[in-house]
Structure formats: C-alpha cells, structure tokens
Amino acid sequence: MSTAKKDYKRITVKSLVEMKANGEKISMLTAYDYTMAKIVDGAGIDVILVGDSASNVMAGHETTLPITLDQMIYHASSVIRAIDRALVVVDLPFGSYQSDPKEALRSAIRIMKESGGHAVKLEGGKEVKESIKRILNAGVPVMGHLGLTPQSIYKFGTYTVRAKEEAEAKKLKEDALMLQKTGCFAIVLEKVPAKLAKEVAESLTIPIIGIGAGNGVDGQVLVTHDMLGMTHEFNPRFLRRYLDLYKEMTQAFEQYVTDVKSVDFPNENEQY
Numbered sequence: 210m211s212t213a214k215k216d217y218k219r220i221t222v223k224s225l226v227e228m229k230a231n232g233e234k235i236s237m238l239t240a241y242d243y244t245m246a247k248i249v250d251g252a253g254i255d256v257i258l259v260g261d262s263a264s265n266v267m268a269g270h271e272t273t274l275p276i277t278l279d280q281m282i283y284h285a286s287s288v289i290r291a292i293d294r295a296l297v298v299v300d301l302p303f304g305s306y307q308s309d310p311k312e313a314l315r316s317a318i319r320i321m322k323e324s325g326g327h328a329v330k331l332e333g334g335k336e337v338k339e340s341i342k343r344i345l346n347a348g349v350p351v352m353g354h355l356g357l358t359p360q361s362i363y364k365f366g367t368y369t370v371r372a373k374e375e376a377e378a379k380k381l382k383e384d385a386l387m388l389q390k391t392g393c394f395a396i397v398l399e400k401v402p403a404k405l406a407k408e409v410a411e412s413l414t415i416p417i418i419g420i421g422a423g424n425g426v427d428g429q430v431l432v433t434h435d436m437l438g439m440t441h442e443f444n445p446r447f448l449r450r451y452l453d454l455y456k457e458m459t460q461a462f463e464q465y466v467t468d469v470k471s472v473d474f475p476n477e478n479e480q481y
C-alpha cells in the first residue's frame with residue numbers, strides 16, 4: 210500500500226486529482242464550527258466537509274432534511290475562518306438544488322459568496338446532471354455523492370448498504386462515470402460493497418472518497434463527532450472510533466459539578 214505524501218501548502222481540487230494519480234490517499238473529515246475546523250485543519254486533514262450531517266450532529270434532527278441553506282452558510286463561514294490548508298467542501302442542503310438547475314446555481318453561488326467555501330457537494334446521479342452542469346459553468350467545483358444518499362432516506366426507507374443488487378450497482382457505475390464526464394472533481398461513495406467501490410475507483414480518474422466503502426477507494430471520510438466518540442448511539446460497522454470523548458467529557462463535567470458543589474473550584478490560584 211502506498212503512503213506517498215507530497216507537502217501541499219494549500220489543497221485545491223487539482224491537488225486531489227494529483228494525489229489520486231500519485232497513489233496518495235485523501236483524508237477528509239467533517240467540521241461545522243470554527244474551533245473544530247481549526248483542530249482538524251491543523252492536524253493536516255486534506256478536505257473538510259461542512260456536511261449537512263450538521264442537521265443531525267449539531268441540531269439533533271433525525272435526518273439531514275431540515276437543515277436550511279442559511280444554516281449551512283452559517284456553519285461554512287465559521288469553518289472557513291479557521292482554515293489555512295484544507296479544501297472546504299460545503300453540502301448543498303435538501304431542497305436547495307433538486308427543483309431546477311437555476312435554483313441549484315443560485316444556491317451554490319450563495320454558498321460561495323456568503324461563506325467563502327471552495328466547492329459544493331450534492332447528492333444523486335443523472336437526475337441532477339443539468340444542475341451540476343450549471344454550477345460548473347459558473348466556475349464552482351462540484352463533488353458528487355452516490356450510494357447511500359441520506360437526503361433520499363424516505364425513498365430508501367433504511368440506512369442499509371446500497372447497490373448490493375446488480376441493477377443498482379450498474380446504475381451506480383453509470384452515474385459515477387456520468388459525474389466524471391460532466392466535470393465533478395471527486396465523488397463520495399457512501400455505504401456500498403467494498404468490491405463495487407474499488408471497481409468504481411479503478412475505472413475513474415477522479416478521486417472516490419469512501420465512507421463505509423472499503424479501502425480500495427482513493428480516500429476516506431468520517432463524521433468527526435462519530436470518530437471522536439462524542440456520539441454514541443450511532444454504531445455502524447464502518448465507523449472506527451479514535452477516542453471515547455462521550456465518556457471522557459461526561460467524566461470531566463461530573464468532576465466539574467463535584468468541584469463547584471464542594472467549593473474546590475475555583476481555588477486560590479484561580480481567582481483575582
């Protein structure tokens with residue numbers, strides 16, 4: 210396995226395609242606020258996704274559907290203020306691009322103008338092709354998203370693995386090729402069989418970033434709050450937890466309660 214790593218001062222959409230060509234895997238994580246983005250960027254993560262998963266993680270909604278364009282712009286502008294190196298990709302939220310290509314372009318322009326994001330991501334295949342073309346024609350880079358597309362959760366009915374059947378796998382491969390031909394600079398492939406994801410990654414020149422799509426793809430993305438173990442109700446097989454922050458934060462908060470109640474905090478050195 211290649212661990213090649215070029216020293217990029219600033220990641221652009223071109224850097225990602227170059228990384229794939231050089232066999233360097235791409236690291237991507239989510240962030241929705243300044244403080245988290247500062248740490249993620251400082252750690253050398255290549256791509257920061259201001260995902261519409263903010264709807265679940267930050268606002269506590271059951272799905273990604275309720276988050277608005279204004280709310281995405283708020284999260285993205287906070288992230289942008291923290292960044293020195295990473296490419297910042299911002300999700301177009303549900304309802305901001307599906308109805309017609311002109312609306313899709315207006316939404317993408319608002320994100321670029323009002324947040325300072327570097328690219329947008331949207332879900333779907335041939336049904337959103339015309340919207341992608343419009344956005345690209347305005348000079349805005351687009352990342353695709355295939356496989357499990359959470360904005361269509363009520364169509365699927367479940368969050369189970371997608372494209373296990375031949376017909377759906379065939380459509381996914383056609384959509385991936387179409388996204389490349391249309392001009393997308395990368396595609397997120399979510400929760401599909403590893404063999405299929407590898408096949409797609411090997412057949413395209415643009416990077417495929419996987420989440421629950423095995424290690425035969427060109428990079429990986431996780432939701433930061435999940436990989437830090439801050440969320441603990443969500444336990445898909447693909448999730449590797451690097452910390453158990455839920456436990457550690459709970460212990461810290463409990464200790465704070467004890468210290469305040471017992472007047473241990475603040476002590477003499479912690480006052481004026």
Ligand code: KIV
Pocket residue numbers: 239258259260261262263300397399420430432
């Ligand atoms: O919104 C999000 O966080 C995403 C990732 C799961 C890829 O789209």
